[in-house]
Amino acid sequence: MRSLLLVVVVLLTACSTSQHDAELNSANTLQDALWQQGQDEFIRCVACHSVEAGSNTEFGPHLHQLLGRKLAGLDDYLYTEAVKQIDLVWTEEVLDAWLAKPQQLVPEMCLPFTGMRSAEARQALIAYLKGQ
Numbered sequence: 001m002r003s004l005l006l007v008v009v010v011l012l013t014a015c016s017t018s019q020h021d022a023e024l025n026s027a028n029t030l031q032d033a034l035w036q037q038g039q040d041e042f043i044r045c046v047a048c049h050s051v052e053a054g055s056n057t058e059f060g061p062h063l064h065q066l067l068g069r070k071l072a073g074l075d076d077y078l079y080t081e082a083v084k085q086i087d088l089v090w091t092e093e094v095l096d097a098w099l100a101k102p103q104q105l106v107p108e109m110c111l112p113f114t115g116m117r118s119a120e121a122r123q124a125l126i127a128y129l130k131g132q
């Protein structure tokens with residue numbers, strides 16, 4: 001009787017562990033899908049921006065570890081004066097607001113990019129940038 005109880009306990013434990021794993025896996029898959037979508041969205045930016053550390057392009061500053069950076073915060077990129085005057089930090093919220101209405105938040109920056117209306121697409125691009 002005691003060993004039967006033990007078997008039941010072991011089975012239950014095994015079962016809940018694999019369910020937990022399955023939940024974790026599906027969370028990872030969702031996260032991967034979002035990241036993948038974000039990488040696709042980055043096509044809007046890739047002409048001017050790299051996500052590699054220290055790789056400013058001829059057309060724009062690199063976006064490596066962007067989250068937490070101050071606007072115009074890289075020492076090795078020559079920003080325009082107008083952009084340097086604006087005081088903001090690239091948090092997820094700021095990035096979302098900027099991606100929605102870039103020209104409202106930082107006029108003249110990143111033209112011809114004029115914004116992304118889809119909140120889902122913005123979240124995907126933010127997830128992608130966060131992973132760099």
Ligand code: HEC
Nearest residue numbers: 044045048059060061070071072073079080083110111113
């Ligand atoms: C046509 C080129 C171009 C495109 C396309 C473009 N950008 Fe930019 N971006 C720039 C330039 C140039 C700057 C530097 C601004 C300045 O000094 O005036 C900049 C600056 C930035 C900054 C500020 C970086 C910092 O160091 O504070 C962010 C963030 C940014 N771009 C994100 C994006 C994203 C995301 C996209 C795509 C949705 C994008 N840009 C599309 C040219 C571009």
